[in-house]
Amino acid sequence: MHYKSDANLSTLTFEAEAPHYFGSVPIVVFENNEEEIGDFEPVLSLIDAYDKMESDSLDDFDYFVDAYLCLSGLNADKDDVAAMKENRIILLDENSDAKWLTKQGSDTTIENVKNRLDRDIHKFSKTPDMSDTAFSGNASGVAIKYKTLPMENVVAIKERKFKRGLQRRIELIFNIAALKGSAFDWRAIDITFTRNLPSNDTEIANMVSTLSGKVSRETLLAQLPFVEDVEAEIQRLDKEQEANPFYDVRLGLNGED
16 A cells, blocks of 8 residues: 655555555554553653753843842932943932842752752653762662662563564565565574663672583673673684693693693
8 A cells, every 4th residue: 555645744645556475564563662652751741840940940040130120219310320330339328228129039949849850750760860979879780780670670671562573574574585485484583682781890700700610601601791792702712722732622621731
């Protein structure tokens, strides 16, 4: 089916019909979550409130800069006021007063409200505040995992749904490949997602060193975040060992005779 949309993308007009060979409806849906809404939508009202507080703070600052000067108990005409402004001097009569007309408010209260909104946005969106000193100051790998656990739970859902969409796309592609004589099973393809999270390499290295000899090399190397291809890394290790003049090929280990 070929449709044409209008300029506003609000109306579709049918134009033509043609067969396709995908074997199924060639539409892939990548859901963000069960509700099919964006991550920002549950906290949209908080974001709007924070933006309004920031805007009001700037407006208050502009009003403060452009504040009116109130002269009470002073008889002055337009020329007197102009002369005071030019000379930057105010001559006050007895029992007269001069002060700025400004809106009374508390900067501390406003900042507290903005800070609370900021915390609520991160809390309800399950997003850790990377600028928080309590977060960045704690370098423990376990502590980092606990602080990012709510976000990890959300990401796990995204991965599962995104993987389903990718598998659906691969299945449609393989349907076309089958028509050309290349039959593949789309379920034979493994999809791997890699987190871009801070890690404590020292802790990981100590753990790998402790488990050496108790767990296979493949499993241990898979724990290292900087090792992308475990099989290739094992092959490189084997070549280095074989190049060692003290390497015993029969036993598969280094030794001294």
